[in-house]
Amino acid sequence: MQNTVSCFQVNKNEQKEISSGLQTVPSADLPPGDVTIRVVYSSINYKDALAATGHPGVVRNFPHVPGIDAVGFVVESESDQFTVGDPVIVTSYELGVERWGGWSELIRVKPEWVVPLPEGLTLKESMILGTAGLTAAMCVNSLIQHEVPTDSGSVLVTGASGGVGSFALSLLKRCGFHPVAVTGKRSAALRLIELGAREVIGRDELEDDSKKPLLKARWSAAIDTVGGSMLSNVIRSLQPNGCVAACGNAGGADLDLTVFPFILRGVTLDGIDSAWYPIEKRTTLWLKLATDWKLPDLDSRANVIPLEQVQDTVNAMLKGEHQERTIIQISAE
Incomplete structure (x- = not known):
């Protein structure tokens, strides 16, 4: 696994001033967990926009990496539920709130938070939904x-x-x-x-x-x-x-x-509590979104930006000027 990770990080200094932006940090800084995922796409939600400002109602600890959504490929797994190369989705739970989030090249999470990407959805489509x-x-x-x-x-x-x-x-x-x-x-x-x-x-x-x-x-x-x-x-x-x-x-x-x-x-x-919705019910709904409830126009419903452009979208969202969805491409598919 790579030694460093590029991410969007939010920091607070001793004067309690908030700063945020792209950082390269050691991969050893990743939190504990049994499944490590190379993130291909994340997204920007209102909660993420608040987290990017260090909002105390969202961010518990600093430094912090926002992003309550992520999709990508397993690169390390100590769980028998997932193997290297599996395409997977992680949304909510503690991701991007209490724990390092999806605005990063890598995330490390508990296996009980991970949903296999269902057939019928691409990586990009899953994050347009998010x-x-x-x-x-x-x-x-x-x-x-x-x-x-x-x-x-x-x-x-x-x-x-x-x-x-x-x-x-x-x-x-x-x-x-x-x-x-x-x-x-x-x-x-x-x-x-x-x-x-x-x-x-x-x-x-x-x-x-x-x-x-x-x-x-x-x-x-x-x-x-x-x-x-x-x-x-x-x-x-x-x-x-x-x-x-x-x-x-x-x-x-x-x-x-x-x-x-x-x-x-x-x-x-x-x-409706999307953060702690049970994994079994969550998996069932993802399957519906990939089949019976599949929306035909997903690609038209989101802008795709690189991580370097996140701050502009955050600002627009906090001003109430953002509509529909913006997803972040973190790495190549």
Whole structure:
């Protein structure tokens, strides 16, 4: 194995000043683990953008390497589950948060975090999906498990121009639902329709500062990537026996609600935890994304950049100017 590793590293000095950029470090700095992977592609998620700034809500220790997604080839394995040369995916768990992440030529992880790359997906396609695509699949799967009928009305998707939201639109359409996109970016409306939205509405159409425990029942179900007051208003406006799969908090962590949506309309709030989703269920959903739920336009849904250009994308994402997906090519396929 190579003696040094090129990576994007975040550091904090004694004055608690944060700096970040490309570094070459000894491969001995890799954390412990039974599977070492040569990373071909990683991606940029909102959590990664926060990590790149040293955000204390994400980064626990310094120096830190962001990147909650990675795909590549096994180069060393002490696990009988994987052999050298296996193409594999690692998303979330502690990757890029508590542990050295995917913005690096090499990662070393626990075998129970590793999913074999399923036939039907290329390395690049798997990272175009990444945690965003997997989370969207988890949300759609939640609605299906809660037996939301495909013909019962519109399924709302908040934050629809983001990574999770845009994949949710496409997967909902593929599964026969009627997705309605919510976005603050009116210029994105045409693209959202191309991705699967049957309708596009502005965030202002969901705003309601009243303290009414229930609002007009409009949506059969919802996938919420925003949280905060948006999620509160969505829950209050679900139809009887509706379900919302909630997976984000960019709009806030507080939820101002009464119990009435739950006890008078039978609404379900299903929290989606993509970080610690069980490996068996995770593997099943990756297989779906490679087969029955395979999206035909994956290559058109992401920009590919080298590691040297990460900072510009991070800045755009933190300003709310980034749409869909950006993946990072770390090494050759």
